[in-house]
Amino acid sequence: MRVGRTWHDRHLGVLFVLPATVMLVAVLVFPAAVTLKLSLSPEGGLASWTLTLGHYRAAFTDPVLAQAFRNTFAFVAASLVGHLLLGLGLALALNQALPGQTLFRLVALVPWTIPDVVAGIVFRWVFNPVHGSLNPLLQQLIPGFPPDFSWLSSPALAFPSVIFANVWRGYPLVMVMLLAGLMAIPRELYEAAAVDGAGRVRRFLHVTLPGLSTIILVALALDMVWEFRRFALVLTMTGGGPGTLTEVLSTLVYKSYFQFFTFEYASAVAILMSAVLFVLSVPYIVLVGRERT
Amino acid sequence: MSRPAAARSTRRERRLDALVSYVLLALATLYALFPVAWMLSTSLKSEAEAFGLPVRWIPQRPTLAAYVEMWTLKPFATYFYNSTVVSGATALISTAVGALAGYGFSRFRFRFRATLLGGFLATQMISGVLVIGPYFQLLAAVELYNTLTGLVIAYVTICLPFAAWMSKGYFDSIPRELDEAGLVDGASRLQIFLRVIMPIALPGTVATFLFAFLLAWQDLLWAISLISVDEKRTVTLGVAFAVGEFVIKWPMLTAACLIGSLPTLILYLALQRFYVEGLARGAVKG
Numbered sequence: 001m002r003v004g005r006t007w008h009d010r011h012l013g014v015l016f017v018l019p020a021t022v023m024l025v026a027v028l029v030f031p032a033a034v035t036l037k038l039s040l041s042p043e044g045g046l047a048s049w050t051l052t053l054g055h056y057r058a059a060f061t062d063p064v065l066a067q068a069f070r071n072t073f074a075f076v077a078a079s080l081v082g083h084l085l086l087g088l089g090l091a092l093a094l095n096q097a098l099p100g101q102t103l104f105r106l107v108a109l110v111p112w113t114i115p116d117v118v119a120g121i122v123f124r125w126v127f128n129p130v131h132g133s134l135n136p137l138l139q140q141l142i143p144g145f146p147p148d149f150s151w152l153s154s155p156a157l158a159f160p161s162v163i164f165a166n167v168w169r170g171y172p173l174v175m176v177m178l179l180a181g182l183m184a185i186p187r188e189l190y191e192a193a194a195v196d197g198a199g200r201v202r203r204f205l206h207v208t209l210p211g212l213s214t215i216i217l218v219a220l221a222l223d224m225v226w227e228f229r230r231f232a233l234v235l236t237m238t239g240g241g242p243g244t245l246t247e248v249l250s251t252l253v254y255k256s257y258f259q260f261f262t263f264e265y266a267s268a269v270a271i272l273m274s275a276v277l278f279v280l281s282v283p284y285i286v287l288v289g290r291e292r293t
Numbered sequence: 294m295s296r297p298a299a300a301r302s303t304r305r306e307r308r309l310d311a312l313v314s315y316v317l318l319a320l321a322t323l324y325a326l327f328p329v330a331w332m333l334s335t336s337l338k339s340e341a342e343a344f345g346l347p348v349r350w351i352p353q354r355p356t357l358a359a360y361v362e363m364w365t366l367k368p369f370a371t372y373f374y375n376s377t378v379v380s381g382a383t384a385l386i387s388t389a390v391g392a393l394a395g396y397g398f399s400r401f402r403f404r405f406r407a408t409l410l411g412g413f414l415a416t417q418m419i420s421g422v423l424v425i426g427p428y429f430q431l432l433a434a435v436e437l438y439n440t441l442t443g444l445v446i447a448y449v450t451i452c453l454p455f456a457a458w459m460s461k462g463y464f465d466s467i468p469r470e471l472d473e474a475g476l477v478d479g480a481s482r483l484q485i486f487l488r489v490i491m492p493i494a495l496p497g498t499v500a501t502f503l504f505a506f507l508l509a510w511q512d513l514l515w516a517i518s519l520i521s522v523d524e525k526r527t528v529t530l531g532v533a534f535a536v537g538e539f540v541i542k543w544p545m546l547t548a549a550c551l552i553g554s555l556p557t558l559i560l561y562l563a564l565q566r567f568y569v570e571g572l573a574r575g576a577v578k579g
Contacts, residue, residue, distance in 0.1 A: 011403070013398075013400070016394060016396055016397025016486075017393075017409065019393060019394070020390050020391060023446075023450045023453060024453055024454070027424070027447060027450035028416050028419045028424055028451075030427075030431075031425075031426075031427035032419055032427075034426075034427035034430075035424060089317050090317065092314070093313075093315075093317045093318050094318070096310060098311055101318075104321075104322065106562050107326060108318075108321055108325055109562065110326065110562075111325055111328075112561065113507070113557045113558040114557075114558070115511035115528075115532075116513060117511075117553075118532060118553055118554050119328070121532065121536055121546060121547075122329075122332045123328060125332070125335065125543055125547065126327075131343065133327075133331045133348060133350070136347065168324060168325070176569055176572060177572060179569060180570075180572040194303065200310070229420040229421065229422070231513065232511075232514065232529070232533070236513075236533060236536060249422075250514070253423075254518075257426055263426060266426065270420075271423070274420060274423045277418050278418050285411060285418075288414060
């Protein structure tokens, strides 16, 4: 019997997939379509069929939105670099079956288990100029470090501080995925390369990296989506301030919706944000889609 | 290169690798634990000590006063109950519905299958802020605003693309011959799915379950937008509001933060082995 080819089976497959599909359409796709309509409607005119590009025009000339876009790109790029370096380094270190590695692995996973809200609050407290813990630490390490340096109200350093916290928050996901990828590389490949006289660097370049390249791409793509949407950490750590210096797209849309009640404008910004994210993730969808279907 | 020399050089290499690894792991341990240790330390201080100078790493007179105060001033037991119900229900339902879809994608060939798969993948890119406004109005229309049910429906759906992909990848790594043997024995597809495939796929299922539980427990965006009454707040929402109200009571705030992180911390560290294994088979290979 050829499984999966009968008439009955074809329809059964649809039944298995149906519940998830219905939920995705009802909760994500349909509301997304409403958002699109809202972003094209005049204020308070969702029910009417008048369409306008006014909110998009306003968006394109809004300096705060431009800044939020720049911030989000910088936030995502810097976080990704940090996550990849730290994640890859730790995955390689953890993959060596050293004594005590289980303990190290547990500890390295800790930031992942901390909710964004908590991470934001705790880092705000760490960075507190007078009563926090970072300044005393730096004073001990660097003689002459100013005693009440205010990281989060400094225009130059507020944003790097948020990124520092976000690298902390997000590297374990990349680390775990890369560690899983490393464990999937057959040990014989390394042994064969060693027998051929390949040194450490060449083994890394010719065995580890090729074996890991797909999972690195997948991990970075997933991470990019997560960091693009990161919300609670920024909201609780700086609230977007000082001014709008650490405003990212997700906090801007949230504020436009629930604090300024400019629904149509918020929708337009959300659509722009999602369009950019979607374009950025097309390579990922193609890559994974081709490999896994 | 003569054999002993080669052996010596690999031994030296290995020792160097181990040294570098330990240095890296030690630095990462500091980075990972530094904020958590500071949170723990502050939560055990009195308010006077938290604001005393010079800043102390270890509380001079550790006290649980902040925990007691936090627990009595705010209904944290209710927040905990809400978070547990919401996260548990989300994890259960999204794992089950996601596994069904994963099985469908893994074992059947039907029309629009590839399109649908791509669609599942693409919905991962839909961010919460894009749909939260209309979803909020939708919930209000069916009178599910301010209910845990509305929250669960949202979380389950967000988890579904990942859950479906994860379990599809995991099912793909299980030989189809098992299904065919079941069919020959006269079992139905659903029976095979429940009795044969799901037990084998346990590590992948646990990974999905954890992912969903964590996502629901840690979310703020949906909770802050869909819940406006105190008795329905989740832990993260309670913590976020506590910051607004008690902005200078750091021992109490850090106590709330710590308590709010504890369930996921314990759950994750206890089950992390499944997570790595599940990811390795479900998301990495496949």
